[in-house]
Amino acid sequence: MTAPVGARRAGEVVATRPLGAYRQLSIVVPAIAAPARPGQFVTVPPGRADRVLPRTWWITGEHSEVGFGSTLELVVAENPDEEGPLPEPGDVLAVRGPLGRGFGMPTTPVTAVVVTQGAAGAVGRWLTERLRAVGCAAHLVSCAEDPDQHVDLVQARRSADGVVLTEPRAVAAVVADLTDRTAASVLYAVGPVSLSRTVARVASQLVRVSQVTGVEVGAVGICGHGLCGGCDLPLAAGHRRGERSRPCFDGPVLRGDLVDWERLP
Ligand code: FES
Known part of the structure; x- marks a missing residue:
């Protein structure tokens, strides 16, 4: 670490x-x-x-x-x-x-899908701006239970090539469809760990690269210093020695295929 x-x-x-x-x-x-x-x-x-x-x-x-x-x-x-x-x-x-480690930018212009939930929507909007600044096309998916929890939409519509609103139970299908339609080659997720798991799974199923956040910054009970162990995630076999990642310390951004999402409760 x-x-x-x-x-x-x-x-x-x-x-x-x-x-x-x-x-x-x-x-x-x-x-x-x-x-x-x-x-x-x-x-x-x-x-x-x-x-x-x-x-x-x-x-x-x-x-x-x-x-x-x-x-x-x-x-x-x-x-x-x-x-x-x-x-x-x-x-x-x-x-x-x-x-922490922020999101990496593609080295060549590609199409990206950025998926966000909650307060992290403002991070997603900033990420789409950065992606477009390096020549990428960037589509934003904002996921929320309630309409007022979509964050920064006016600015996001200026920043992204497209904005799709959805809710948690539909997000996997929406992201898969958008990835397919836009031929996106990289998926990003920022928000709760449950969202990261969903996006990493979609990326795996569609054979795409994903970068996701492994800890829900802003949540109550997060130490953010690598001390409490509350954010530990099990690593997928073959990626790294040792079994777990501590995303507030090692991340918060991780490659989606680094984590064994099936072992999460
Ligand atoms: S939030 Fe405490 S170790 Fe990561």
Whole structure:
């Protein structure tokens, strides 16, 4: 395992705005050495005195200015009962990150399908922007139980070659159909582990490459530091010595065929 890259920095919240059922925070930190990538995240201290584990938030964008620092865009759930109140503009947080391995870009232009669920929809929108910037066609599938849980759709429709809305029980069929129709060669998934399992299975059935997130950043009870073991995933045979991956430490982005999804509960 390699240690996650990311130092603790003082970050000032400079803006918050609604993002569907979620919120986007803009936090200015001292300049970061390498540009952040979709699939990376940050940790911040718990928002309640009776909580021990840090909060984990997806990064959904980043820009740096010489002499000013780096602005990280983060997507967060408003969940004050579980996680305490969200910070307000002017608050300063101890931010650790960007952490982890983000999504890899294809080395040649291809067609990609990006599948997202929940707050991670904002990561999916950013990923489609990055894919198109390197010459790929990128289609976004947004999966949600309720319509207001589709995130960042206006921006996503500008960023992607197409946007398809679906719900969890239909997502496998929708992704398979879209992959077939667009002749996509790579599938990406960002969101809950259940979504990653579905997309990895579809990729395997259609003989496509997949990159998926192995830990649900933003979920309650995630340590994000490789300490609790709560995110461990069983590895498929023949890929690596040892049996398990610890995605908050080794990932969060993993190749879909690296994991033995059938051994998950
Ligand atoms: S979330 Fe604790 S080890 Fe990964």
